[in-house]
Amino acid sequence: MPESRTRRRGQDLLDAVYAAALDEAAASGPGRLTMDAIAKRAATARTTLYRRWSDPLDLLLDALAAHHPVEQPTPGADDLRGDLIASLRLMVDWGFSPAGRAVMALLADPARDPAVVTALFERVFDRRGGTFTQTVLRHYADRGAIDPARLTPVVLDIGEAMVAKRIMDTGTDPGDDYLAAVVDQAILPAAGVPHRDT
Amino acid sequence: MPESRTRRRGQDLLDAVYAAALDEAAASGPGRLTMDAIAKRAATARTTLYRRWSDPLDLLLDALAAHHPVEQPTPGADDLRGDLIASLRLMVDWGFSPAGRAVMALLADPARDPAVVTALFERVFDRRGGTFTQTVLRHYADRGAIDPARLTPVVLDIGEAMVAKRIMDTGTDPGDDYLAAVVDQAILPAAGVPHRDT
């Protein structure tokens, strides 16, 4: 007999619903997210969803929050450039995940609800300590390789900004060449690290 | 007798429909754009819209294309820093226009149609010559104030990327302080212009 006789409950069901919500958001865009579609994709009844969430956005926020925290950059011993590139690679990978795409679309929505954005930052972003390149830059500043005074909010955000815009513009994976160019031509000069000609 | 007896045609009607489409896209987001809502806002009949466009997106693209080209940066004589800030100001103003918000949301949509993006670039962006800071940077490179070799695609895009991300993150106007910080701490160092301490 098929598992159709099995009935999911609790965490199992939650996981299935969250996965369905993220997939659906990635496929249709958060703006067109619908209880109906999530229910169908999760193979559950719409009524089950309404018992827990009031609308698709509420559900999506829970799904994003429940998503395991993103992998953190782990700066090595003495390779600032390489660690920066690696941290941008982590960001790219996240940006192409269903969760990443959903977040981008949520932030770019002209009709976005400020409360939703607040919830997004509190529940998803602030849980992570800092951004991708920020972790690396602070690490090397602590070790004296970078002048801490140069690490302003603007400088700490250069890598993330450039990668985000690149993803939005082309919709494709930037590739390591581009990430290296961002590090060499934008981040390192701004951080005051002398450019190393190869 | 009221103008309800007047009947718009041709360009007049087009202008009204385009304005309605942009307003509607700014209010509901391009993802939830609907023929119904555009027709109501433009005070015309839905059938009139269907005679010309097949769906709301098609209409919106025409509306964006028909929008008069954005104001261009006009670099002055000898104020690189000031001209860069001014060009970013132009970009911010555009980003907060209905057209700007619609474009951002279109690009960020995970379910975006590559053909739509292509059409967007061909019909809207490529018509403008270059981006905002790019115009200024090239101008001063031509006059010898910047090493042309430093003006890689990455460097030319730093300002736009940082402003775009800032708008997405906060949803508010960056303010001239922030724009100046972007110029001083990110663009100028990357362009190889020595930082001037005040």
Place this chain on the structure above:
DNA sequence: ACGATAAGATACATGAATGTAGCTAAAACA
């Protein structure tokens, strides 16, 4: 084994948007 909990399924009324059709009459052109 039993009882409480909650998932699953079905039904229903409602509202919104779709795409099409057909008609009337205003505006533009000859």
Place this chain on the structure above:
DNA sequence: TGTTTTAGCTACATTCATGTATCTTATCGT
């Protein structure tokens, strides 16, 4: 002036999502 074009209006069948109500029964805890 008469003719062509096309905006404006109404109507309709269809589809989809909503939110609620009701009932059955699998699963869990004790």
